[in-house]
Amino acid sequence: MSFSRSEATTAPARAVRLPALPLSGGCQCGAVRLRASQAPVTFYLCHCTRCQRQSGSAFGESLMFRAEAVELSGPVSTLTQQGGSGKMSELTFCAACGSRLTHRMEGRDTLVVKSGTLDDPFWLRPAGEIFTATRQPWLTPVEGALQYEDAPDMAALQAHWAGMLED
Ligand SMILES: [Zn+2]
Numbered sequence: 355m356s357f358s359r360s361e362a363t364t365a366p367a368r369a370v371r372l373p374a375l376p377l378s379g380g381c382q383c384g385a386v387r388l389r390a391s392q393a394p395v396t397f398y399l400c401h402c403t404r405c406q407r408q409s410g411s412a413f414g415e416s417l418m419f420r421a422e423a424v425e426l427s428g429p430v431s432t433l434t435q436q437g438g439s440g441k442m443s444e445l446t447f448c449a450a451c452g453s454r455l456t457h458r459m460e461g462r463d464t465l466v467v468k469s470g471t472l473d474d475p476f477w478l479r480p481a482g483e484i485f486t487a488t489r490q491p492w493l494t495p496v497e498g499a500l501q502y503e504d505a506p507d508m509a510a511l512q513a514h515w516a517g518m519l520e521d
């Protein structure tokens with residue numbers, strides 16, 4: 355498999371300071387709470403049109419964890435849906451307010467949290483941007499983020515993120 359990666363601009367070495375664990379978050383109405391007991395393995399922006407439609411916004415924000423690190427509590431509803439890659443994903447939502455919280459692709463040991471659900475998302479900085487072929491034309495690439503026109507090399511995105519975390 356080949357990846358259409360363009361040159362990253364200057365990498366922001368050690369630019370991310372992980373807050374104390376566990377990380378906490380939740381849905382818009384507060385009925386569902388989220389807890390992450392381990393550091394995320396990467397963070398990226400997805401500019402695909404599915405993420406645009408799902409979020410009703412310009413892009414999706416994906417904060418990836420090892421699946422066992424994330425716990426949800428409260429009235430969670432789930433939906434299984436075929437993703438753009440053809441693989442099935444399990445999506446979770448708050449049953450009370452409908453906020454999307456996570457998705458997990460079939461057969462993966464990782465799970466993706468919608469990072470805007472964190473109580474404190476202000477320390478985050480994307481390691482990469484994916485499906486940039488459909489990035490909204492008024493957005494410019496994030497400095498230091500790996501750029502992929504379509505699907506990313508997930509191992510490279512994880513390694514780049516690891517290099518951005520403060521020791
Ligand atoms: Zn809710």
Ligand SMILES: [Zn+2]
Binds near residue numbers: 401485
């Ligand atoms: Zn997407």
